[in-house]
Amino acid sequence: MSRRKTDEEYSKTRAYKFFRWLKGQTDYTPDETVMDMDLMIPISDATDTVERMKDRQLNIDSVYDENSNKMLRFFAVLYRVVAVMFCIVLAALLVYNVSYLPPVGDPDRPTSNEVPARYIEKGIEETGAVNIVTGMILDYRAFDTFGESNVLFVATITVLVLLRLNKKNERNSESDDAADDHIYEPGDDLILQTVAKFLVPIIMVFGIYVILNGHLSPGGGFSGGAIIGAGLILYLNAFGFEKTERFFTEKTYKWISFFALTTYCLCKAYSFFCGANHLDSHIPLGTPGAILSSGLILILNICVGLVVACTMYTFYVMFRKGDF
Amino acid sequence: MEMVRNIPFFSIMLAMFSGPVCSVLPGKVARKVNAAVITVVMIMSAVLLRYLVINGESFVYMMGHFPAPWGNEIRAGVLEAGMAMFFCIIMLLSVSGGIKKLYDEVVESKHNLYYVLVGLMLSSLLALVYTNDLFTAYVFVEINTISACGLIMIRENGRTIEAAVRYMIMSLIGSAMILLGICVLYDITGHLLMSNIKESVEVLVSGGRYPEPLLCVVALMSVGLAIKCALFPFHAWLPDAYGYSTVSSAAILSSLVSKGYIFLLIKIIYRVIGFDIYRNSGVIDVLFIFGLAGMIFGSVSAIRENDIRRMIAYSSVAQIGYIFMGIGMGTQFGMVAAIFHMLSHASTKSLLFISAIGLTDVSDGSRKFGPLTGSGYRNRIAGIAFAVGALSMVGVPLFSGFISKLLFAEAAVNLTGRMLPVLIVLGISTILNAIYFMKTVIRIYTPVDDSPYPHVHMRQVPLYAAVLVVFVILNVTLGVMSDFITGLISTGLEMFS
Numbered sequence: 070m071s072r073r074k075t076d077e078e079y080s081k082t083r084a085y086k087f088f089r090w091l092k093g094q095t096d097y098t099p100d101e102t103v104m105d106m107d108l109m110i111p112i113s114d115a116t117d118t119v120e121r122m123k124d125r126q127l128n129i130d131s132v133y134d135e136n137s138n139k140m141l142r143f144f145a146v147l148y149r150v151v152a153v154m155f156c157i158v159l160a161a162l163l164v165y166n167v168s169y170l171p172p173v174g175d176p177d178r179p180t181s182n183e184v185p186a187r188y189i190e191k192g193i194e195e196t197g198a199v200n201i202v203t204g205m206i207l208d209y210r211a212f213d214t215f216g217e218s219n220v221l222f223v224a225t226i227t228v229l230v231l232l233r234l235n236k237k238n239e240r241n242s243e244s245d246d247a248a249d250d251h252i253y254e255p256g257d258d259l260i261l262q263t264v265a266k267f268l269v270p271i272i273m274v275f276g277i278y279v280i281l282n283g284h285l286s287p288g289g290g291f292s293g294g295a296i297i298g299a300g301l302i303l304y305l306n307a308f309g310f311e312k313t314e315r316f317f318t319e320k321t322y323k324w325i326s327f328f329a330l331t332t333y334c335l336c337k338a339y340s341f342f343c344g345a346n347h348l349d350s351h352i353p354l355g356t357p358g359a360i361l362s363s364g365l366i367l368i369l370n371i372c373v374g375l376v377v378a379c380t381m382y383t384f385y386v387m388f389r390k391g392d393f
Numbered sequence: 394m395e396m397v398r399n400i401p402f403f404s405i406m407l408a409m410f411s412g413p414v415c416s417v418l419p420g421k422v423a424r425k426v427n428a429a430v431i432t433v434v435m436i437m438s439a440v441l442l443r444y445l446v447i448n449g450e451s452f453v454y455m456m457g458h459f460p461a462p463w464g465n466e467i468r469a470g471v472l473e474a475g476m477a478m479f480f481c482i483i484m485l486l487s488v489s490g491g492i493k494k495l496y497d498e499v500v501e502s503k504h505n506l507y508y509v510l511v512g513l514m515l516s517s518l519l520a521l522v523y524t525n526d527l528f529t530a531y532v533f534v535e536i537n538t539i540s541a542c543g544l545i546m547i548r549e550n551g552r553t554i555e556a557a558v559r560y561m562i563m564s565l566i567g568s569a570m571i572l573l574g575i576c577v578l579y580d581i582t583g584h585l586l587m588s589n590i591k592e593s594v595e596v597l598v599s600g601g602r603y604p605e606p607l608l609c610v611v612a613l614m615s616v617g618l619a620i621k622c623a624l625f626p627f628h629a630w631l632p633d634a635y636g637y638s639t640v641s642s643a644a645i646l647s648s649l650v651s652k653g654y655i656f657l658l659i660k661i662i663y664r665v666i667g668f669d670i671y672r673n674s675g676v677i678d679v680l681f682i683f684g685l686a687g688m689i690f691g692s693v694s695a696i697r698e699n700d701i702r703r704m705i706a707y708s709s710v711a712q713i714g715y716i717f718m719g720i721g722m723g724t725q726f727g728m729v730a731a732i733f734h735m736l737s738h739a740s741t742k743s744l745l746f747i748s749a750i751g752l753t754d755v756s757d758g759s760r761k762f763g764p765l766t767g768s769g770y771r772n773r774i775a776g777i778a779f780a781v782g783a784l785s786m787v788g789v790p791l792f793s794g795f796i797s798k799l800l801f802a803e804a805a806v807n808l809t810g811r812m813l814p815v816l817i818v819l820g821i822s823t824i825l826n827a828i829y830f831m832k833t834v835i836r837i838y839t840p841v842d843d844s845p846y847p848h849v850h851m852r853q854v855p856l857y858a859a860v861l862v863v864f865v866i867l868n869v870t871l872g873v874m875s876d877f878i879t880g881l882i883s884t885g886l887e888m889f890s
Contacts, residue, residue, distance in 0.1 A: 166609045170580050178583070179580070179583035180580065183462070184463060208459075209463050210465055211456075212465040213526075216532035216535075216536065219409060220532065220536055223509075223513050223536055223543070227510075229506060231543075233502075235503075324417060338406050341406075342402070344456070344459070344464075345399065346394050
């Protein structure tokens with residue numbers, strides 16, 4: 070390995086002069102005076118590394134500053150133009166591709182095969198659910214829906230990881246707490262509170278109705294859960310965290326989603342196991358159309374609804390305040 | 394039906410179940426639950442693998458009371474069971490090896506959330522391995538993406554959050570492409586079940602119907618999955634995500650997440666599109682060329698790094714390039730080599746990440762090469778493990794990397810037309826690998842006289858040392874028992890089609 074030259078030695082070499090010339094500090098002629106003293110790097114002062122670092126940072130900043138670097142500005146513009154062009158071309162290709170697909174509503178489409186036929190013809194008989202869509206997602210393809218509710222669960226967990234405040238570090242005393250709440254709490258808005266007083270119970274009852282009737286009429290866990298979540302958020306906006314904390318804390322969230330996902334998992338695991346091993350599951354399907362019918366679907370709908378409602382409310386709280 | 398056939402279903406359900414359970418437990422208990430679940434799944438997968446090897450044929454498992462095109466279905470063959478077992482081993486080792494660092498870097502109230510993410514990640518990997526239905530695959534791709542974001546940003550500093558945002562954007566573009574591909578494919582075939590789609594695609598191709606949408610599907614799915622596993626031009630998210638996240642996450646991401654997606658791609662090639670149709674589509678050439686480019690450019694970027702973690706991360710780009718080159722060869726040999734390299738890279742890369750953290754810990758936490766000088770003497774077990782990983786990556790005999798390079802070369806010799814580019818790029822890439830890995834090994838074994846940093850003996854970190862020893866044993870096993878393993882891979886591939 071070659072020995073590194075000291076700065077004094079280095080300043081006498083041709084390479085040093087060449088690089089200084091390249092940076093525009095001196096002319097590339099021996100023994101020329103320095104043109105711009107301000108820009109000169111204090112190379113001889115080797116002890117002053119901090120200054121050097123600062124200088125280096127200034128150089129880097131000036132290189133990456135769009136105002137002084139023409140090349141960079143050009144590339145920034147070019148990058149945007151090419152990106153937009155690329156997106157347009159890609160979109161055009163996809164639209165062009167759609168023109169080759171079978172027309173919508175055509176009875177001879179490949180999608181009108183034996184799969185939807187059985188769902189429509191035998192759906193009620195086999196699942197006991199009058200709402201065929203619910204029968205499909207919670208009985209025929211319940212595994213996918215279990216995955217989907219786990220997507221919601223893992224999304225909430227990720228939001229908790231990102232946004233939940235770490236109590237010990239960031240919030241010190243109760244006065245801080247109060248100040249926080251004051252910033253994030255809405256003012257006592259009389260109009261909002263009066264409207265919420267009437268609306269929230271109705272929204273809640275409607276949400277519960279949508280969930281419980283998921284197997285009979287359009288709706289189900291996902292939509293009903295979203296309605297309940299919206300009701301909770303409205304209540305929070307009107308009356309503030311002090312009131313919601315009485316019944317909904319992080320513990321509530323944890324235990325509700327644990328309970329819902331566990332129930333879903335156990336119910337479906339039982340049913341999958343029975344189905345795959347050709348055992349009778351002994352789950353009565355009931356009369357189609359009655360509220361207590363269609364086997365496990367009602368329970369699964371309630372579980373999905375709970376998970377969705379908790380997810381929505383938790384998202385709101387996390388983005389709003391970072392803590393329950 | 395024999396009880397052993399329930400194993401794929403039990404492993405997925407158990408892993409998914411561990412997520413919500415860990416969310417209500419305190420961190421210490423959650424860790425034990427998580428480790429127990431991974432171990433149980435690993436043992437079950439081993440039993441299943443043994444059963445399948447003896448039995449000699451794959452089986453499908455009906456999820457529920459309704460048969461396949463109506464209900465859900467999963468499928469198990471030798472390759473699936475083997476992958477599931479391997480993923481569990483690597484996951485257990487990665488989590489245990491980085492556990493000390495995890496406690497340092499993550500606030501205590503969020504420890505249990507980490508195990509939730511790990512459990513759901515495992516379940517999604519298992520489901521991607523076992524699934525026989527494209528839509529199920531998509532649902533679990535989503536779980537995989539979101540939990541990977543969580544794993545990256547749980548360290549909660551600026552760099553990791555930025556990396557997670559980048560990862561999320563790139564990865565969601567990939568997901569969107571996969572979803573579009575599935576939609577178009579459903580539109581022209583009317584099925585979501587893999588075996589039914591394959592039959593329909595064969596009919597479509599022989600009848601000459603819908604050639605343009607089919608090409609579009611192949612392109613969308615391949616590119617979408619290539620973005621998700623960081624094939625060369627889409628690797629911009631990778632160095633930050635692997636370089637700054639906590640070490641267990643880096644090991645899991647580099648050695649498992651990308652492998653899950655590659656396995657899904659192989660599954661799509663064999664069981665959805667059909668190998669011959671895929672080979673004739675032209676997309677395979679694109680993958681081949683980008684694979685070759687990745688092998689060179691990934692290594693060049695790694696040489697330029699002055700940060701050990703980022704260097705290892707860039708090396709991943711090169712290794713993913715190898716795998717895609719193997720897939721792009723379009724032959725059975727190439728595919729076997731690619732799958733073997735998946736195993737080899739998974740075991741080596743997690744070893745490198747975990748041993749690198751031991752080296753940086755005895756160098757005042759600095760990841761630059763200057764302070765790392767002589768760290769191999771300060772933490773001997775980490776130094777030895779890193780050297781083993783580096784030698785394996787370069788392709789020294791006895792280690793797994795040698796076998797995969799040999800398999801790639803053998804596959805190339807059987808190839809007409811593409812032999813020369815493969816061999817030349819393989820040679821160049823090996824030299825480039827040697828440059829940056831040997832540089833690092835020499836650096837960590839350069840003695841320094843008066844080091845201000847502490848020494849760590851392996852008795853002080855028993856779990857960490859044990860993990861590294863198991864990793865080294867795994868690596869040597871892959872290298873020594875390669876005939877047996879490639880035999881299993883070929884059997885598994887035959888079961889695929």
